[in-house]
Amino acid sequence: MARKATATQAKTQPNVPQFSEQQDLEAFREMLLIRRFEEKAGQMYGMGLIGGFCHLYIGQEAVVTGITMASEKGKDSQITGYRDHGHMLVMGLDPKGVMAELTGRQGGLSKGKGGSMHMFSNEHRFYGGNGIVGAQASLGTGLAFAAKYSGDGSVAIAYFGDGAANQGQVYESFNMAKLWNLPVVYVIENNKYAMGTSIERAAATTDFSMRGASFNIPGEQVDGMDVRMVYDAAQRAIEHARSGKGPYILEMLTYRYRGHSMSDPAKYRSKDEVTKYRQERDPIEQVRARLLAGGKISEEDLKQIETEIRAIVTEAADFATNDPEPAASELWTDITIEA
Amino acid sequence: MPQILMPALSPTMEEGKLAKWVVKVGDKVKSGDVLAEIETDKATMEVESVDEGTVTEILVAEGTEGVKVNTPIALVLAEGESAGSAAAPVAETAPEPSEAPVVPAEKAAAAAPSAAVPAAPKFEAQSDPDLPEGVEMVEMTVRQALNEAMAEELRRDKDVFIMGEEVAEYQGAYKITQGLLQEFGKDRVIDTPITEHGFAGLAVGAAFAGLKPIVEFMTWNFAMQAIDQIINSAAKQLYMSGGQVTAPMVFRGPNGAAARVGAQHSQDYSAWYSHVPGLTVIAPYSAADAKGLLKAAIRSPNPVVFLENEILYGSTGLVPKVDDFVLPIGKARIARKGSDVTIVSFSMGMRYATQATEKLVAAGVDVELIDLRTLRPLDIDTVIESVKKTGRLVTVEEGWPQGGIGSEISARVMEGAFDHLDAPVMRVTGKDVPMPYAANLEKLALPNVDEVIAAVNAVTYRS
Numbered sequence: 001m002a003r004k005a006t007a008t009q010a011k012t013q014p015n016v017p018q019f020s021e022q023q024d025l026e027a028f029r030e031m032l033l034i035r036r037f038e039e040k041a042g043q044m045y046g047m048g049l050i051g052g053f054c055h056l057y058i059g060q061e062a063v064v065t066g067i068t069m070a071s072e073k074g075k076d077s078q079i080t081g082y083r084d085h086g087h088m089l090v091m092g093l094d095p096k097g098v099m100a101e102l103t104g105r106q107g108g109l110s111k112g113k114g115g116s117m118h119m120f121s122n123e124h125r126f127y128g129g130n131g132i133v134g135a136q137a138s139l140g141t142g143l144a145f146a147a148k149y150s151g152d153g154s155v156a157i158a159y160f161g162d163g164a165a166n167q168g169q170v171y172e173s174f175n176m177a178k179l180w181n182l183p184v185v186y187v188i189e190n191n192k193y194a195m196g197t198s199i200e201r202a203a204a205t206t207d208f209s210m211r212g213a214s215f216n217i218p219g220e221q222v223d224g225m226d227v228r229m230v231y232d233a234a235q236r237a238i239e240h241a242r243s244g245k246g247p248y249i250l251e252m253l254t255y256r257y258r259g260h261s262m263s264d265p266a267k268y269r270s271k272d273e274v275t276k277y278r279q280e281r282d283p284i285e286q287v288r289a290r291l292l293a294g295g296k297i298s299e300e301d302l303k304q305i306e307t308e309i310r311a312i313v314t315e316a317a318d319f320a321t322n323d324p325e326p327a328a329s330e331l332w333t334d335i336t337i338e339a
Numbered sequence: 340m341p342q343i344l345m346p347a348l349s350p351t352m353e354e355g356k357l358a359k360w361v362v363k364v365g366d367k368v369k370s371g372d373v374l375a376e377i378e379t380d381k382a383t384m385e386v387e388s389v390d391e392g393t394v395t396e397i398l399v400a401e402g403t404e405g406v407k408v409n410t411p412i413a414l415v416l417a418e419g420e421s422a423g424s425a426a427a428p429v430a431e432t433a434p435e436p437s438e439a440p441v442v443p444a445e446k447a448a449a450a451a452p453s454a455a456v457p458a459a460p461k462f463e464a465q466s467d468p469d470l471p472e473g474v475e476m477v478e479m480t481v482r483q484a485l486n487e488a489m490a491e492e493l494r495r496d497k498d499v500f501i502m503g504e505e506v507a508e509y510q511g512a513y514k515i516t517q518g519l520l521q522e523f524g525k526d527r528v529i530d531t532p533i534t535e536h537g538f539a540g541l542a543v544g545a546a547f548a549g550l551k552p553i554v555e556f557m558t559w560n561f562a563m564q565a566i567d568q569i570i571n572s573a574a575k576q577l578y579m580s581g582g583q584v585t586a587p588m589v590f591r592g593p594n595g596a597a598a599r600v601g602a603q604h605s606q607d608y609s610a611w612y613s614h615v616p617g618l619t620v621i622a623p624y625s626a627a628d629a630k631g632l633l634k635a636a637i638r639s640p641n642p643v644v645f646l647e648n649e650i651l652y653g654s655t656g657l658v659p660k661v662d663d664f665v666l667p668i669g670k671a672r673i674a675r676k677g678s679d680v681t682i683v684s685f686s687m688g689m690r691y692a693t694q695a696t697e698k699l700v701a702a703g704v705d706v707e708l709i710d711l712r713t714l715r716p717l718d719i720d721t722v723i724e725s726v727k728k729t730g731r732l733v734t735v736e737e738g739w740p741q742g743g744i745g746s747e748i749s750a751r752v753m754e755g756a757f758d759h760l761d762a763p764v765m766r767v768t769g770k771d772v773p774m775p776y777a778a779n780l781e782k783l784a785l786p787n788v789d790e791v792i793a794a795v796n797a798v799t800y801r802s
């Protein structure tokens with residue numbers, strides 16, 4: 001439930017906003033693509049096709065899906081940390097390019113030179129893909145600065161985690177963003193843990209929507225497992241930013257099902273906790289149930305979508321497996337631009 | 340002080356314009372009253388009276404340009420003070436600036452013959468302690484060695500504590516702090532939020548106040564958030580305080596490239612920190628050195644940057660089983676004696692250097708292999724002694740070439756053993772590029788055994 005967080009709150013709506021069947025179908029598709037893509041990535045990591053760190057977004061799909069549905073694709077910019085595959089898929093980046101980056105191949109979005117944590121697209125206005133926790137808060141504020149400077153009417157959306165929310169530069173950014181009323185929406189993806197540290201063990205106050213209060217930045221705590229709630233709150237936040245009123249904070253209460261990265265045994269939380277989220281709050285299952293309850297969509301229809309999604313993911317995996325590694329000469333390219 | 344002098348607005352100001360007089364002859368003034376306004380091309384300033392008295396004479400007219408700093412511009416006499424006491428000397432210089440220019444303080448200092456820069460004190464490295472006859476050697480991983488070192492020092496000194504991300508409940512992101520929370524409790528083994536700049540600064544402050552923090556950075560890449568506190572606060576403190584306040588502490592964690600973690604997570608900071616006076620920088624390779632040097636670092640009265648390597652954590656070595664195994668900071672280790680060529684390396688570079696040495700020795704090249712172990716202070720004497728014998732030098736490191744450890748050694752060897760060199764020094768380094776993710780490119784970016792062998796072949800003119 002969205003609720004008031006600071007003195008100068010935007011109005012929140014107590015009722016669950018309704019999605020049209022069309023919106024539910026869109027959300028279902030997007031979230032399922034992320035889910036299946038991430039499952040495949042996990043599998044390919046296990047096969048040794050993906051190396052290093054690989055942070056999966058499974059469980060958190062509703063956040064980026066709802067936000068992006070409320071944003072203007074191709075106009076609004078987005079930036080996040082290393083848990084970035086879902087963001088790119090929803091923003092419309094080619095799943096083949098994303099997967100091939102995970103495997104470090106020449107057809108990857110960064111020609112194989114970036115890896116799972118470092119992918120970007122000027123065209124889609126996606127700015128990473130950042131490995132340093134908290135950096136995207138300032139960088140996202142800079143995207144908003146550029147938006148205001150150029151007057152292009154875009155909004156910057158900066159996602160960061162509950163752990164990142166404790167970094168100092170986040171607050172330096174909040175201050176500047178409000179001081180200059182920059183069009184930025186800070187999306188704090190509170191999945192309750194930063195690696196093995198629960199929010200209670202790392203944060204003096206765990207209501208992250210309040211973190212902008214002393215800067216007079218409105219904030220809302222949102223059920224990040226329900227894509228309708230995310231979408232609804234995002235619409236408010238983006239409208240607020242776009243209309244010149246400055247930054248807005250959305251704390252998304254969400255959950256990651258997998259470990260922090262592939263090598264995390266996740267001993268710091270109980271199996272029950274994970275099971276409970278999966279069974280009772282799963283973002284995709286919520287939409288599936290709604291669609292079926294509506295009576296117009298059948299199991300068959302959803303199966304059909306599943307099949308289509310699987311085909312996309314399989315194609316991406318095949319491409320990423322067979323695409324060659326970058327040419328050795330790429331070692332020395334893209335370091336600086338010859339003036 | 341009856342004379343009012345033309346003030347300087349900045350250390351570099353030599354002259355200025357007397358823009359305006361706010362007082363006139365006969366006015367009574369007290370301290371803080373504005374007397375005049377002066378201007379330079381950069382700024383304006385008000386001249387205030389510091390004493391109480393009466394303006395008896397104005398020596399430089401309003402609007403005069405080019406008034407030299409320290410020229411008397413007015414006389415203000417306190418009650419009972421006689422004009423005669425000051426007027427005579429002043430008259431010569433007024434109203435125009437004096438002919439003999441008043442030299443600003445800075446110029447004066449520059450003109451005086453400068454004191455010779457005293458020679459820097461020479462660092463004398465100590466030798467490793469002698470081990471008891473027949474001492475038992477225990478095989479352990481670098482990880483265990485580091486863990487033991489911390490546990491022993493935590494046991495020994497209650498002012499020692501460790502803080503960092505995931506060091507306590509999670510037992511360390513790389514399990515270096517395994518078991519420490521259980522033995523020493525949560526007051527001494529402390530999980531921090533992800534706030535490197537903040538907790539590094541906090542630890543430096545705690546060290547100022549007498550504690551001996553060990554700060555674990557999950558990796559040194561994240562210490563870039565905190566580098567200001569390491570350098571500006573910790574490293575310079577002793578000097579800035581004239582020897583009063585220091586920061587006896589250790590900053591540690593894995594440095595350099597791990598495997599396939601890309602540009603932001605694969606960087607070697609050896610040269611960066613070794614640049615900074617006030618820091619001690621240690622980068623061990625073997626398990627024994629990891630243990631003995633980490634114990635020394637924790638006991639050091641100075642801030643120590645302790646650079647570990649993730650890939651070496653699992654490698655094993657023999658560590659002497661003695662009660663208190665502490666090694667001297669600043670002493671290189673001759674890993675193999677030889678007479679044909681010297682290879683100098685440290686940390687992960689030693690792995691390439693060691694494997695290359697094995698192959699080279701098998702091929703008949705008598706390699707002398709030196710593990711620096713400490714990068715600051717640098718045991719250049721050991722390197723120079725070796726080069727005097729071999730006449731040839733190859734350095735090996737994972738970091739970037741420009742301004743690297745190899746560059747420094749090369750320069751110091753030129754200074755100390757130029758006449759002994761039979762070939763130019765060669766550096767084997769990481770390539771001058773951010774670390775790529777793709778497996779093939781990553782391999783190319785890192786130094787390798789073949790490159791070390793090729794460099795040795797080059798300096799020994801073998802083909």
Ligand SMILES: Cc1ncc(C[n+]2csc(CCOP(=O)(O)OP(=O)(O)O)c2C)c(N)n1
Nearest residue numbers: 083131132133161162163164193194195561
């Ligand atoms: C400056 C910095 N410190 C530490 C790390 C290591 N690290 C990577 S992710 C992470 C946890 C971040 O948690 P959170 O912000 O909650 O995001 P989540 O992983 O839950 O999405 C840490 C400590 C890093 N990448 N950068």
Ligand SMILES: [Mg+2]
Nearest residue numbers: 161162193194
């Ligand atoms: Mg988190």
